[in-house]
Structure formats: C-alpha cells, structure tokens
Amino acid sequence: MLVGSGGRRPVVYVGPEGEGGLVGMSIRDAPALVVGLPSLYDATAKPVGDDGSKLREWLAQADHDIRDDWPQLDMERDRLRKALDLPPADELLAALHAAAADERYRLISDAGQRYRSMLQ
Structure with missing residues (x-):
C-alpha cells in the first residue's frame, strides 16, 4: 500500500497472516525487493546482523529452492531489474529491516488490533 x-x-506491506509494516520510503524500493528477493517473509526472517552474511545465506538457500521449480529465475530477475531500472x-x-522496525507505520486493523512486525 502507498501511504x-x-x-x-x-510503501507499507499488509501480510495475509496479520503481519505488516513499512517496506520502503519510495515506490521504487518495493518492486526492487519483490523482484530481487525470494519473498519479503524470507528477507525479514533473519536479522541483518553486523555484516548481513547469515541473512544472505538464508536468502541464497531460499533462491536455490525456488530455482528447482523456476530455473530461469535469475534471467527473469535481471530482465525485470534492467527494464525497470x-x-x-x-x-x-x-x-528494509530498519523500515520494518518503524512502529509509526505498523498497521491497525478495522478491529483496532495492531499488525505484528514483519521482523522475526
């Protein structure tokens, strides 16, 4: 959602399981994340940490699993990244992690309940 x-x-993400939060401060960030990552869930499942290596390993494994069913994943990502700059x-x-931690953008449901953080 744009806010x-x-x-x-x-750009704020509204997840199907009651999770949500800020994804980025511009419309350009959201498609870059969607195109370049296995999922927002995977990208927020592990902390960035000092150098981000554990998160990057996690994402590499998730991409590897996707390639089993979608071998052209990297080619299509490159094509979209170039076409959309x-x-x-x-x-x-x-x-993304800093944005997702920003409580000011945490959604509130129609029932008045705050959505859970996307960060695991």
Missing part, C-alpha cells in the same frame, strides 16, 4: 501524499510516498535488492536489506 501519505506527495512525491515520495512510503531497479537497484539490487541486496543493497536494500538493511533499509
């Missing part, structure tokens, strides 16, 4: 108004509109998702991981 706010003006030129830079933050998207930054590599790897460069956005720390920003």
Whole structure:
C-alpha cells in the first residue's frame, strides 16, 4: 500500500497472516525487493546482523529452492531489474529491516488490533 501524499510516498506491506509494516520510503524500493528477493517473509526472517552474511545465506538457500521449480529465475530477475531500472535488492536489506522496525507505520486493523512486525 502507498501511504501519505506527495512525491515520495512510503510503501507499507499488509501480510495475509496479520503481519505488516513499512517496506520502503519510495515506490521504487518495493518492486526492487519483490523482484530481487525470494519473498519479503524470507528477507525479514533473519536479522541483518553486523555484516548481513547469515541473512544472505538464508536468502541464497531460499533462491536455490525456488530455482528447482523456476530455473530461469535469475534471467527473469535481471530482465525485470534492467527494464525497470531497479537497484539490487541486496543493497536494500538493511533499509528494509530498519523500515520494518518503524512502529509509526505498523498497521491497525478495522478491529483496532495492531499488525505484528514483519521482523522475526
């Protein structure tokens, strides 16, 4: 979901299991993450940590599992990244984690309940 108004509109994720939060501060970040990562769930399942190596290993394994059913994954990601002039998702991981931790963008349901954090 896009929120706010003006030129830079933050993007908020609304998950099917009651999780949600800020994904990025611009519409450009959201497709870069969707195109470049196995899923937002996988990208927030492990902490970024000091150097992000454990998270990157986790994402590499998830991508490996996807390639079993979708061998052209990397080729299609590259095509979309070039066509849309998207930054590599790897460069956005720390920003994604910082954004997802921002309580100001945590959704509230119609019943008044706050959505859970996307961070595991």
